[in-house]
């Protein structure tokens with residue numbers, strides 16, 4: 001019984017995390033439901049301090065006390081199934097870490113369940129895919145601070161490093177870690193959709209994938225530098241080995257999703273926080289999946305005659321600005337939601353630290369997360385990211401081109417739902433006056449909901465006897 005760490009679930013993420021932990025000098029025991037997977041894995045790495053076990057009993061016995069068991073299986077029922085089979089085998093004080101993409105409410109339930117039984121539980125979001133898991137992911141752990149202290153040396157050693165800081169810290173109690181991972185994924189949806197909308201405009205303007213590979217390579221050397229921009233440049237450059245054609249042109253335009261985007265939307269509605277960019281991104285995936293219906297509709301519903309007719313170099317600059325501005329909005333909204341939920345749950349979240357651990361390892365890592373980190377470090381009470389001077393200046397600089405790109409696309413019939421939703425938020429947020437006066441009148445008309453007046457103090461409610469409507 002001398003392994004420092006144990007991991008259950010040897011799929012992509014599990015295997016790579018094990019190799020990462022082992023590479024930091026820890027001995028790791030592993031267990032997988034299907035034993036052959038364990039055997040193949042250990043056989044592939046004969047020289048490593050990895051102990052493969054065929055039974056859960058043997059696995060638990062192989063761990064030093066207090067045992068540290070990380071579960072890396074399919075989210076949902078499988079996590080509960082694994083926990084249930086572990087419970088009779090573990091001792092009080094042992095630590096269970098769920099590193100999958102669990103819904104934060106499940107994590108809260110498991111936190112209480114395991115806590116009541118005397119075990120220690122950490123719900124940790126892990127981002128970075130296969131490569132991140134192997135070389136250094138961004139990790140978002142939630143649970144008791146005292147349990148985090150025990151896990152800290154291992155987690156800090158395996159996490160990515162950005163600007164000299166490990167991309168992991170104790171997010172907060174209970175489900176806070178998985179919650180923040182969920183919003184991270186929502187933001188990832190937004191980033192990806194915004195890039196796709198930029199691509200769609202370029203495609204309509206006649207850019208080839210080869211040209212786009214160049215545009216994105218260039219962007220990745222500037223202020224848009226990010227993992228997603230970088231992989232997009234590589235995607236555009238990729239040729240299909242069979243046909244020699246750009247691979248992206250051969251990929252069917254129907255996107256899948258696993259649920260974190262949907263959960264983010266539900267939570268935003270529950271908290272009355274607007275995340276219109278992420279919302280548009282989730283809906284864009286849904287619309288993309290309706291391929292057959294779209295093909296049918298394309299035969300009967302007409303679009304405009306206009307085309308995007310503008311010098312390519314000019315368009316690149318304008319789309320850059322539209323993309324960057326929309327991205328700022330998406331992060332402003334996502335962080336606003338985290339702040340609202342953190343307050344609601346009394347999690348004591350630190351937005352500056354959260355932005356800081358997204359700078360490395362994870363899918364949304366980007367140069368501009370340094371600026372977000374700085375904005376919150378300068379002003380931890382920041383009301384909205386748009387109002388941090390650095391971002392206010394950028395939005396003011398970008399807004400004209402942002403509007404122009406949306407106009408060009410709209411006039412040419414190119415859908416840009418996330419660009420538009422972002423701009424809609426920006427324009428609404430900066431409007432001292434919105435047309436909700438009329439809305440209140442309508443509500444008072446049909447439902448006697450009352451309204452406040454511009455010429456009376458706030459909190460004083462009026463009602464009008466509106467004329468009767470017949471028929």
Ligand code: NDP
Nearest residue numbers: 009010011012013014033034072073074075078100101129
């Ligand atoms: P999968 O989500 O595909 O899960 C497969 C693993 O779960 C296998 O080891 C499988 O065992 C095990 N499993 C499934 N059902 C059960 C069960 N009832 N009892 C015991 N074990 C079970 O693996 P991934 O590596 O892709 O992801 C693991 C977790 O990490 C998931 O929560 C995922 O959402 C999350 N994640 C994944 C990322 C990725 O890029 N793939 C990125 C970030 C997080 P068996 O071999 O026996 O079938």
